[in-house]
Amino acid sequence: MAHRSGFVNIIGNPNVGKSTLMNAFVGEKLSIITSKAQTTRHRILGIVNGDDFQVILSDTPGIIKPAYELQSSMMDFVKSAFEDADVLLYMVEIGEKALKDEAFFKKIQNSKIPVLLLLNKIDTSDQAALEEQMQHWQTVLPNAEIHPISALENFNVKEVFERILELLPEAPPYYPKDQLTDKPERFFVNETIREKILLHYKKEIPYSVEVETEEFLEDEDIIRIRSVIMVERDTQKGIIIGHKGSALKRVGVEARKDLEKFFAKQVHIELYVKVNKNWRSNSQQLKRFGYNN
Numbered sequence: 001m002a003h004r005s006g007f008v009n010i011i012g013n014p015n016v017g018k019s020t021l022m023n024a025f026v027g028e029k030l031s032i033i034t035s036k037a038q039t040t041r042h043r044i045l046g047i048v049n050g051d052d053f054q055v056i057l058s059d060t061p062g063i064i065k066p067a068y069e070l071q072s073s074m075m076d077f078v079k080s081a082f083e084d085a086d087v088l089l090y091m092v093e094i095g096e097k098a099l100k101d102e103a104f105f106k107k108i109q110n111s112k113i114p115v116l117l118l119l120n121k122i123d124t125s126d127q128a129a130l131e132e133q134m135q136h137w138q139t140v141l142p143n144a145e146i147h148p149i150s151a152l153e154n155f156n157v158k159e160v161f162e163r164i165l166e167l168l169p170e171a172p173p174y175y176p177k178d179q180l181t182d183k184p185e186r187f188f189v190n191e192t193i194r195e196k197i198l199l200h201y202k203k204e205i206p207y208s209v210e211v212e213t214e215e216f217l218e219d220e221d222i223i224r225i226r227s228v229i230m231v232e233r234d235t236q237k238g239i240i241i242g243h244k245g246s247a248l249k250r251v252g253v254e255a256r257k258d259l260e261k262f263f264a265k266q267v268h269i270e271l272y273v274k275v276n277k278n279w280r281s282n283s284q285q286l287k288r289f290g291y292n293n
């Protein structure tokens with residue numbers, strides 16, 4: 001059989017389940033997942049390899065109208081995902097009616113490449129609502145093929161993957177067959193810490209945080225990590241640390257547990273907090289954190 005390979009890019013509103021689906025396809029927790037919008041800030045590749053295929057998935061940030069420079073960079077990642085896709089996976093969730101950006105929606109309507117509309121979270125729906133939703137999407141997006149799924153419960157995920165394989169062009173692999181992602185180890189450390197911050201802090205705090213891993217030293221039986229949590233303002237620093245350091249400690253303990261699973265090795269993490277004034281609007285800083293395309 002001929003070898004098939006290509007880019008399969010997942011786009012959609014925030015919080016619809018894009019990262020959950022990518023992880024389900026790859027079978028690894030490459031992308032962090034929380035119930036908060038704007039969890040994903042980067043374009044993250046997840047590569048699924050078989051003897052006669054290589055599917056290069058892209059998880060992307062949820063589509064929003066950008067209010068500051070970090071968010072503009074996030075939308076640049078989404079734009080790039082339109083440019084190189086061989087198949088577009090446009091994910092919506094039950095109950096949703098429109099994309100948060102009209103221009104992106106037009107791009108999907110006018111897409112020359114195959115679009116699979118993935119209607120996610122059907123585990124939360126009944127048959128009548130599901131049918132109504134399918135009708136709606138068939139009307140507004142007649143060029144798309146609709147697949148109801150539950151990324152969380154792995155319902156219909158395998159069938160969608162089989163369909164993707166049929167749609168992929170014949171091509172040699174783009175990446176070595178043992179490669180799982182395009183991101184380095186430190187990226188997953190940063191993201192795991194950021195996930196704990198999204199889970200445990202309220203309001204603006206998670207959106208004002210960036211994590212940078214300064215040290216990643218791997219020995220035979222332990223990985224020693226030192227990471228800095230950057231906030232935008234002095235008051236946020238105290239909140240992150242918490243009473244006698246208890247809040248920061250919890251972040252460290254939970255991140256360590258996840259990373260020990262991810263790297264299958266003992267992990268030691270040292271965390272500290274630093275103020276990096278208005279980093280979200282500073283192109284120099286954004287570049288340093290990998291937000292430029």
Ligand SMILES: Nc1nc2c(ncn2[C@@H]2O[C@H](COP(=O)(O)OP(=O)(O)OP(=O)(O)O)[C@@H](O)[C@H]2O)c(=O)[nH]1
Pocket residue numbers: 013014015016017018019020021032033034035036037038039040041060061062063120121122123124149150151152153
């Ligand atoms: N009930 C249900 N919840 C789901 C499903 N898929 C994802 N979720 C939940 O929806 C929330 C958002 O999931 P994510 O995968 O982080 O969503 P996302 O689209 O990547 O979000 P952003 O990165 O913020 O754009 C999490 O709480 C998930 O557990 C599903 O099929 N059913």
Ligand SMILES: [Mg+2]
Pocket residue numbers: 018019020031032039040059060061062
């Ligand atoms: Mg995500």
